[in-house]
Amino acid sequence: xxxxxxxxxxxxxxxxxxxxxxxxxxxxxxxxxxxxxxxxxxxxxxxxxxxxxxxxxxxxxxxxxxxxxxxxxxxxxxxxxxxxxxxxxxxxxxxxxxxxxxxxxxxxxxxxxxxxxxxxxxxxxxxxxxxxxxxxxxxxxxxxxxxxxxxxxxxxxxxxxxxxxxxxxxxxxxxxxxxxxxxxxxxxxxxxxxxxxxxxxxxxxxxxxxxxxxxxxxxxxxxxxxxxxxxxxxxxxxxxxxxxxxxxxxxxxxxxxxxxxxxxxxxxxxxxxxxxxxxxxxxxxxxxxxxxxxxxxxxxxxxxxxxxxxxxxxxxxxxxxxxxxxxxxxxxxxxxxxxxxxxxxxxxxxxxxxxxxxxxxxxxxxxxxxxxxxxxxxxxxxxxxxxxxxxxxxxxxxxxx
Numbered sequence: 204x205x206x207x208x209x210x211x212x213x214x215x216x217x218x219x220x221x222x223x224x225x226x227x228x229x230x231x232x233x234x235x236x237x238x239x240x241x242x243x244x245x246x247x248x249x250x251x252x253x254x255x256x257x258x259x260x261x262x263x264x265x266x267x268x269x270x271x272x273x274x275x276x277x278x279x280x281x282x283x284x285x286x287x288x289x290x291x292x293x294x295x296x297x298x299x300x301x302x303x304x305x306x307x308x309x310x311x312x313x314x315x316x317x318x319x320x321x322x323x324x325x326x327x328x329x330x331x332x333x334x335x336x337x338x339x340x341x342x343x344x345x346x347x348x349x350x351x352x353x354x355x356x357x358x359x360x361x362x363x364x365x366x367x368x369x370x371x372x373x374x375x376x377x378x379x380x381x382x383x384x385x386x387x388x389x390x391x392x393x394x395x396x397x398x399x400x401x402x403x404x405x406x407x408x409x410x411x412x413x414x415x416x417x418x419x420x421x422x423x424x425x426x427x428x429x430x431x432x433x434x435x436x437x438x439x440x441x442x443x444x445x446x447x448x449x450x451x452x453x454x455x456x457x458x459x460x461x462x463x464x465x466x467x468x469x470x471x472x473x474x475x476x477x478x479x480x481x482x483x484x485x486x487x488x489x490x491x492x493x494x495x496x497x498x499x500x501x502x503x504x505x506x507x508x509x510x511x512x513x514x515x516x517x518x519x520x521x522x523x524x525x526x527x528x529x530x531x532x533x534x535x536x537x538x539x540x541x542x543x544x545x546x547x548x549x550x551x552x553x554x555x556x557x558x559x560x561x562x563x564x565x566x567x568x569x570x571x572x573x574x575x576x577x578x579x580x581x582x583x584x585x586x587x588x589x590x591x592x593x594x595x596x597x598x599x600x601x602x603x604x
Contacts, residue, residue, distance in 0.1 A: 235557075239592055242561050245569030246589045247282055250275050251294050253570075253582060257304075258297030259316075262580040266321035269314060269329030271583045272298055273336035278589040280336075281598055285343040299340055299353075302333060308356050312363025325388040327367065331405025334360045338412035339599050357418045364406045365424045367391055369398040371446065373434040383434050384427035385446065399445040400435055400459040403428060404466035404521070408601065411469040415600040429470055432463045433493045440496030441504075457504035458518045464497040465521025468528040469601055477536045485539070495537050498525070502547055508559035516573050516587045519556070523591040526552040528604050560588050 254260055260275040261268040276298040284291040286299065301307070308314050314333040315322045322329055334357065341353040367390035373383045384391075385398030386406050407428045414420040435443050441455015442463045467473070476492035479485060489496070505522060512518070526549050534546040564571055573584030590602075597603050 238561055239557060242564055243282070243589060243592050245564065245566075246571070246585050246592075247279065247291060247569075249569035249585055250278060250582065250589075251291060254294055254297065258294075258299075258301035260298075260582040260586075262321075262583060264321075265319065267325075267329070267579075267583075268316050268319060269322055269326075270332045271580070271586070272301060273329070273332035274586040274590070275582055276336045277339060277599070278586040278593070280339055280343075281590060281593040281596060281602070283596070283598055286340060286349070287343075287345065295340070299337070302337060303352060303356070308359070310359070312356075312359030312361075314356070314360055327386050327388055327390070327402050328405055330360065330364060330367070331386075331402070331407070331409040334364065334406070334409030335412045335601065338409065338416045338418065339601060341418075342416040342600065354418070357413050357416070361410060361413050361418055361420055363390075364410060365421050367406075368424060368427060369396045369431075370427075371396070371431075373430065373446070373448075381430050381434075382423075382427050383431040383446065384424070385431040385435075387445075397445070398431070400432070400442050400456075401444075401462060401517075403431060404462040408466045408469055411466075412601045425470060429467070429472060432467060435459075435463075436493045436496060438489055440493075440500035442497070455500065457501060458514045460497050460500045461505060461518045461522035461525065463521075464494065464501060465524035467494050467497070468525055473528060473533075477533065480537055480539060498529070498534075498537060498547065501525070507552065507555040516579065516584050520587045520590060523552070523556070523594060524602060527594040527602070530604060556591065560592060564588075 250260070254275070259268045259272045261271050276295060279291040279295050279298075282291060283289055284295055286292060286296055289295075302314065307316060309317070313326060313330065314337075315326045315329040317323060317326070337353055337360075338357055341350065341357060344350050344353060364386070368384040368386055369391040370382065370384050372380045374380050385400070385403035387394040387397040387399055387402055391398070407425070410420050410425060410428075431446060432442065435446050437443060437455040439455055440460070441457060442459040443455055444459065472492065472494045476494045479492055480495060485491075501522060505518070506512075526547065529547060529549060531548040531550050534548060535541070535543070538546075560571070570581045570585040571588050572581050573579065594602055
């Protein structure tokens with residue numbers, strides 16, 4: 204299956220996940236939904252089975268427990284369970300208890316397993332994803348004591364993330380400059396003001412989830428992060444690895460671009476871009492809003508379900524969020540006048556991605572293995588694919604349209 208199939212409108216009369224006669228289509232839709240739900244159930248049961256006794260999940264070798272626990276916890280929350288009730292309430296409670304255990308958060312706001320070598324030098328990933336998970340839990344929590352604990356941790360985490368952000372000046376073509384700031388593997392202080400795109404998107408989305416839950420988040424922190432991603436956007440709409448100053452004329456990673464797209468959706472960039480592109484004299488070329496150009500870049504470079512690519516799970520996690528937010532009718536608002544048959548839509552994405560996920564799921568264990576040699580392991584891969592398959596449930600605010 205390739206990008207061409209993904210972009211083209213499916214022909215009438217096609218079988219399976221494609222179009223069919225109205226009566227047959229209705230029956231097929233029910234079966235497709237049932238198949239997806241069955242796959243989700245198997246995947247969630249797999250996560251339940253492999254959760255450690257103390258409540259965490261991890262990558263092979265005991266690596267990245269904070270990030271993997273957060274992503275697995277999010278997949279369980281998307282099912283509809285929470286701390287009070289639901290099929291996976293016990294597992295969510297165990298995961299939260301793992302985060303709240305002594306020594307796993309610091310007085311300054313750091314979140315993580317600080318004695319784990321994989322996190323000691325890369326703790327900002329876990330900081331972002333941990334904040335995302337705890338904020339999503341906090342938004343559903345009704346127990347006063349538990350809310351106080353979570354609120355205190357999230358407030359400190361937001362403060363730490365804001366202070367950990369880099370601070371730079373970016374020169375604009377018109378001669379002005381703008382304050383920008385991303386995040387690196389460690390705080391700006393610990394990392395000599397180094398930042399990079401794959402880390403930046405995690406704290407950015409974590410901050411947005413915290414704000415959705417009612418935690419105060421400094422507007423200037425979000426603004427600097429958005430400006431950072433703008434500054435890292437190349438002439439062809441891709442995102443470069445890290446900011447090096449000035450406008451980059453070529454290059455850009457489609458993996459990082461998908462990450463910017465998915466995290467940027469939750470900041471309000473999407474809504475603003477629609478307004479700009481449908482106003483009087485909409486901009487063209489490199490003057491268009493960055494998120495418009497990110498969609499364009501991803502459309503050109505990301506292939507769906509066509510063999511392994513580096514960091515595929517990470518890329519699809521964010522790209523799916525962007526496609527879900529796009530829906531079936533918003534592409535035209537970002538690209539007025541483009542032929543309808545070339546539009547990106549959530550339905551087209553589903554028609555290719557969902558069958559691929561169902562086909563590649565291990566039918567015995569219920570998990571997904573993934574690959575690529577990056578050491579992320581089946582817990583992370585399974586949670587990522589469960590997230591994609593459950594986006595339409597619309598339960599968690601951070602993933603809603």
